[in-house]
Amino acid sequence: MSAWSPEHPDALDQLNQRPQPRPKVAVHKFSSCDGCQLAFINAGEALITLSQLVDIVHFAEAGPLDAEAEVDIAFVEGSISTPHEKERIEQVRRQSRFLVSIGACATSGGLQALRNFNSHSAEQWTQAVYAQPAYIDSLETATPVAEHVKVDLELWGCPVNARQVFAAIRALLFGVMPLIDKDKLCVECKRRGNVCVLVAKGEPCMGPVTHLGCGALCPAFGRDCYACFGPAENPNTHALARRFVGLGLLPEEIAHRFHFINSHTPAFRSAGLEWAE
């Protein structure tokens, strides 16, 4: 079984053949809060429509259980943070024609990737945190799925939303890659008619370096963006950090703006490290 890639479009071709058996879909969970799976569960009627278009064969949170099923599209939530997960993601890759990682944990390691900066070993802090550390079997790092297996598509966000997930599924069923817009959040924020919280309130908004997709949710409520969708294309983290200095943020505070939900992404990792010392 070969995964779909731009060079080998045949695998997805089978998804939009008619008549045909419906494509099989699985939703797998790794180290995560389950919040991205809610993009499916909270979708209401759309979920019923989806169930008429595809066969959801494995989705533990919603009911169907068949973790070993071979599928056309696998959605993977969560980072790889245990030795068992390392093995399991390879198994998921083998049994999936098209693999989509969803959410910050799966695409960037997520919040738990903050531990990747920690100089203490996993053993040391598990002993500090847990009463019975012997039961904890954890890797030193929490890393994105793409660091372990080939990923065909990434949907960013903490959490991803139904609009993103369903647009991706629709495009895949049409036999094309979904349109992934990596522009800055500001573009979306301005389309929505929000007043810029950085300019009008002096809030340290991460919008100018952040991947759009959320619909500029926080600025619409007068709050600064905290970059839950990760870095946008061509992010000028240095210029934004300089602006934060002008707004009165301390170096440590600037470092925390970048080292938060998507700290393991190269752009945010290096931007934060620049200010952490």
Next chain:
Amino acid sequence: MYNPDLPLEVRVVDKIRETPSIFTLHLEFTDPDIDLEYRCQPGQYNMLYLYGVGEVPISIVSDPEHRGPLEHTIRSVGRVTRGLDRLRVGERIGLRGPYGRGWPIREAEGRDVVIVTGGLGCAPVVSMIRYVLRRRERFGRLVIMQGVKHTDELIWRKQYEQWQRLPNTQVLLSSDISGPNWPFSVGKVTVLFNQARLNTRKSIVMLCGPEMMMKASIERLLALDMPPEAIWLSIERNMQCGINHCGHCQVGPHFVCQDGPVFHYPELAPWLGVTGF
């Protein structure tokens, strides 16, 4: 409401595989009245719409006055063109056009027509070549120079060989890297200029292909005393509306979608090969 950007329905009546990544669609309007009304010029393009996915500008390769299906040769590079590559005969898509300025047919009459193309970018001149061949008496010598990177990139080899046998027609081919069964020249397309029988006083030159190749070719032509006014070229840019409105296709002061895609060299000279325009 008259909407200049409302597509019309066309049916795929034939699909020809030119190479693994290049194909030709033969399209016919489902409304026969439109089929009768439709008029285009060599060098113009249509916006092809893949249902639910999006639109792309594609040059028309068929002869404008030939009644029959419209032919579009397409290279699968982006999400829409890859999707179009999956179409099968009988399927329907949208089409609007023709758009833009085509080749200068009137200026070309009575003169030698010199065609210079590079890489895979020969589609925009094919309709012009066909136009000349069908009205052979109206034009002087036809010189076709085509350069490719690798010998296997040459599509329509049979057609070139056919054209080569026609009277008053010179076909010159070159490949950067030689390969088996390649009786033609080796090197950039500019190596062919020495073999071409060029009468710079009564020629009109039409180029298309990568901009750097066109720039190098034009420099060579000017060195051979070809007047700049005798040179025309077709360029490509991101085009989303085709009707001068969306702004993506600008090159300096020009909107490629309507001011081009065919330009008179003196208009484009200040911008050709300038990074970022």
Next chain:
Amino acid sequence: MDTQYAFLPRNALDQLLDALRKAGFDRLVGPIARDGAIVYDTLTSAAQLPHGYRDEQAPGRYRLHQADSGRCFSWANGTQTLKPLTFAPQEVLWHCERDAEGCLRFKNPTVNHSPTAVIGVRACDLVALRLQERHFLGGRFHDPHYGARRESLFLLAVHCTHPAKTCFCASTGDGPKAAIGFDIALSELDEGFILEAGSLRGGELIRTLALDDATERQRELAKTEIETAALQQSRSLPSQNLREALYARLEDRHWDKIGMRCLSCGNCTAVCPTCFCHAEHSVPTLDGTQTTHQRQWDSCFTAVHSYMGHFLVREETRLRYRQWLSHKLASWHDQYGRSGCVGCGRCITWCPSGIDLTAEVAALTRQETSHV
């Protein structure tokens, strides 16, 4: 003409709003103070207008202050004015349905824009509107979506008397006095407003109010305030035609310096009242039977703007900024016969990085300006 300069007492402002409603403008849009800025929104009464508000603007900074004044228009401008009303941030261009046999049916969207009166339009906004009209309506292809929205508008300008530090309309020749494109123009004085008609329907509306003429003193006072507003502007562009100057400096090292500070976030293009770039995309329903073709504001600062399938024409930020500035101030002359900048200063204020277009132009053209 007796309605040429009529006086509307301050407490009669609601009568003007009533007259607009009676004239068929179901929707009134005007400035209100919200979320820390002047924004244009639906207006139901004159009490909602930003009474006493002043705006303080600087590169990357906007603050509203409440001053001890009864005036409603003693500020320069806000985030947007007319652009979202005519060139909508998102617009449905057409619909398409696909039946079980794969046949496609293309349909125009249902368009029903209720007649709208906009109060408080600035001189710069009106010139910008004219420029966008030239782009969307004046060429070979008439944009029906823009056209329908434009036709629904009745415009009440207010001459500017309180320019912000970021304003430079006096140097572009586009303000502070509204000169074109309005139905009615207002001059605000402490005691009320002087109304002047800019169109036949504007004149008719003023007549329905049966107002007294403005006095000579009132007109003189209004004139002085506008003239002072022009003199107060501290920023400027060195010339109304920078075409040659910028074309000669396309390879200047200064673009790299701007590229270091520019976030390529597109805020400047979104707030610019003349920027018109937009992207088109299809939005299908999940079941795949219907799809909507939409356009939305795009920006020459995005990657997709110069996307060519296998490469980007403008990968680097400096090239994106150069595209914007050289289009706005240079190639706009080739395309539309004048500069694309109306001096509103929004790109300066709303740039999160505080990049000042007038300062960048000055830095770029500093050398050899004499022979330009």
